[in-house]
Amino acid sequence: MNDRLIIGGHAFRSRLILGSGKFSLEMAKAVIEHGEVQMVTLALRRADVHGPENILDYIPPGITLLPNTSGARNAAEAVRIARLAREIGCGDFVKLEVINDSKYLLPDNYETVKATEILAREGFIVMPYMYPDLNVARALADAGAAAVMPLGAPIGTNKGLCTKEFIRILIEEIPLPIVVDAGIGRPSQACEAMEMGVDAVMCNTAIATAGDIALMARAFKHAVEAGRAAYLAGLGRVLDGRAEASSPLTGFLEE
Amino acid sequence: MTIRANHMAYAEGMEAIESDVLDKVAAGLAAYDYRRYTGADVERALRQEQLSVADYGALLSPAADANLEEMAARATWETRRHFGNSVQLFTPLYIANYCENHCVYCGFNCSNRIVRGRLSGEEIEDELKAIAATGLREILLLTGESRRQSGVEYIGEAVRLAARYFPAVGIEIYPLDTGEYAYLHQCGADFVSVYQETYNTDRYEQVHLRGPKRVFPYRFHAQERALRGGMRGVALGALLGLDDFRNDAFAVGLHAHLLQQKYPHAELSFSVPRLRPYINNTATGAGGVRERQLLQVMLAYRLFMPFAGITISTRERAGLRDNVIGMAATKISAGVRVGVGGHNAAEKGDEQFAIADPRSVAEVHRTILARGLQPVYTDYVRAYTPC
Numbered sequence: 001m002n003d004r005l006i007i008g009g010h011a012f013r014s015r016l017i018l019g020s021g022k023f024s025l026e027m028a029k030a031v032i033e034h035g036e037v038q039m040v041t042l043a044l045r046r047a048d049v050h051g052p053e054n055i056l057d058y059i060p061p062g063i064t065l066l067p068n069t070s071g072a073r074n075a076a077e078a079v080r081i082a083r084l085a086r087e088i089g090c091g092d093f094v095k096l097e098v099i100n101d102s103k104y105l106l107p108d109n110y111e112t113v114k115a116t117e118i119l120a121r122e123g124f125i126v127m128p129y130m131y132p133d134l135n136v137a138r139a140l141a142d143a144g145a146a147a148v149m150p151l152g153a154p155i156g157t158n159k160g161l162c163t164k165e166f167i168r169i170l171i172e173e174i175p176l177p178i179v180v181d182a183g184i185g186r187p188s189q190a191c192e193a194m195e196m197g198v199d200a201v202m203c204n205t206a207i208a209t210a211g212d213i214a215l216m217a218r219a220f221k222h223a224v225e226a227g228r229a230a231y232l233a234g235l236g237r238v239l240d241g242r243a244e245a246s247s248p249l250t251g252f253l254e255e
Numbered sequence: 256m257t258i259r260a261n262h263m264a265y266a267e268g269m270e271a272i273e274s275d276v277l278d279k280v281a282a283g284l285a286a287y288d289y290r291r292y293t294g295a296d297v298e299r300a301l302r303q304e305q306l307s308v309a310d311y312g313a314l315l316s317p318a319a320d321a322n323l324e325e326m327a328a329r330a331t332w333e334t335r336r337h338f339g340n341s342v343q344l345f346t347p348l349y350i351a352n353y354c355e356n357h358c359v360y361c362g363f364n365c366s367n368r369i370v371r372g373r374l375s376g377e378e379i380e381d382e383l384k385a386i387a388a389t390g391l392r393e394i395l396l397l398t399g400e401s402r403r404q405s406g407v408e409y410i411g412e413a414v415r416l417a418a419r420y421f422p423a424v425g426i427e428i429y430p431l432d433t434g435e436y437a438y439l440h441q442c443g444a445d446f447v448s449v450y451q452e453t454y455n456t457d458r459y460e461q462v463h464l465r466g467p468k469r470v471f472p473y474r475f476h477a478q479e480r481a482l483r484g485g486m487r488g489v490a491l492g493a494l495l496g497l498d499d500f501r502n503d504a505f506a507v508g509l510h511a512h513l514l515q516q517k518y519p520h521a522e523l524s525f526s527v528p529r530l531r532p533y534i535n536n537t538a539t540g541a542g543g544v545r546e547r548q549l550l551q552v553m554l555a556y557r558l559f560m561p562f563a564g565i566t567i568s569t570r571e572r573a574g575l576r577d578n579v580i581g582m583a584a585t586k587i588s589a590g591v592r593v594g595v596g597g598h599n600a601a602e603k604g605d606e607q608f609a610i611a612d613p614r615s616v617a618e619v620h621r622t623i624l625a626r627g628l629q630p631v632y633t634d635y636v637r638a639y640t641p642c
Contacts, residue, residue: 022339024629045636077638101519
């Protein structure tokens, strides 16, 4: 089966995206390998090309970098950070994060739309992190986003799909890849998101805070694959306690 | 300023801002009695996902001493959840040590006979180059508190130079007006540290005998003025041991909590200095704050505001510093000199206090790695071009 995730014209076999901000550098490398991920976020504010150690040195070749604009508080700052990322050779992808709240780290949807308009016009493949609001998702699509990345729960909480019903609406209505970003805490939650029909899942804290980080990366890989397969297979119905006959009940008619 | 001027009244020329934060902190502190908390209060607090101010008070109380291990475990988890494995490295650079204040606990106080000095622009740049060569990417510029000897223009020039070599520039200087903070922000500074020393206004009056620092409310509102001036982050702290440390730590936390509510974008961080000996005064110890109590304060900060940074300075010994990173502290200084200059050439002025951890950047780096943590040299992209 040739089931590929297509974002901005680029095809990916893996539907697990890894956030790298909470790992030691060596550990990030191991997690990339065990999770068999092909796309890894990179906080530009951590990418120190002049420093003694640079996370870029620990990302294996062939991995697509998804530099993020973490630290940006408004559209102007996000645009500047995205441009800097491209200048240092991180490519055209950008995970757009505009956060103006240091406590809950919830995205500022309004500023995110503004930044998406500018960056998409400049040829970036924009993947905006957003609160799952249908109108905003439509605006992001109109602005040229290549995917939308709704949060499942606040960053780092591992609480899972708190926003499930709203993500479901985005899946139905938005003609772009939907990537659940933030909040996924367990492989089962990643699997559930994929079963629903989201196109990919992003993880960071759930793996970074696990007891065995490499093993958890593998668990997420399998969970995402299982969820995707279940979605493609089409889930069986849930009967709400009512009986269903395996043979037709009306077969006697016109005998 | 004359000795024993009214320490609660603004001096001429000091900007007064509209803010109710001081009143709220004062009211909270007046109502706080840590002796009233029981073990049950502490356990209830530890069951909360999000701590209330009252829960925070419980964790600072003597009753929480029995729960220190549990607090440490939860703090470790919270730190990992919010900051991952990363530990930020930075170093302070003292560019001057002139001071107009008489603070009875500080080596820089204007009555203490020490060698005073101020680095020239060229000397500052030499120091910055030497520090940058160690790999550090974040710097904190410090002066003594003297507008006359280290004016805002002088500090602005130092910030401009620092911004050429360091993505993140912080300042720990005397409190400024909003417009002055805006000016230093335009020069390239984004982080401001101001420590209230003690939130007990009576005690504050006793230990700040003269100088502008004597004005309690002007200092108290410095963080707000800095944020209004465009600074991205502010650090708060009390000099633990100067007064009742539990009350002071409670006030610091409440102050930070109120600032966070009022300025949700602000990046907040805590520092936890204890009293240290200084030149001509070897007697000043930790003011009765033992390491166990210092740790309790750090853990309470972490559990109350899990998203806030906590800095551990070289006032503390290496063994303590190494163990609190990853548990509560997220930022650690390295390669520290607390005299004026001294990174490239000889020191030009005497030191503020005695440090307890003289390790180099490379040594601290190795220690962080050995603890399974990740040394982070830069965690900030300046989103504007300094003027």
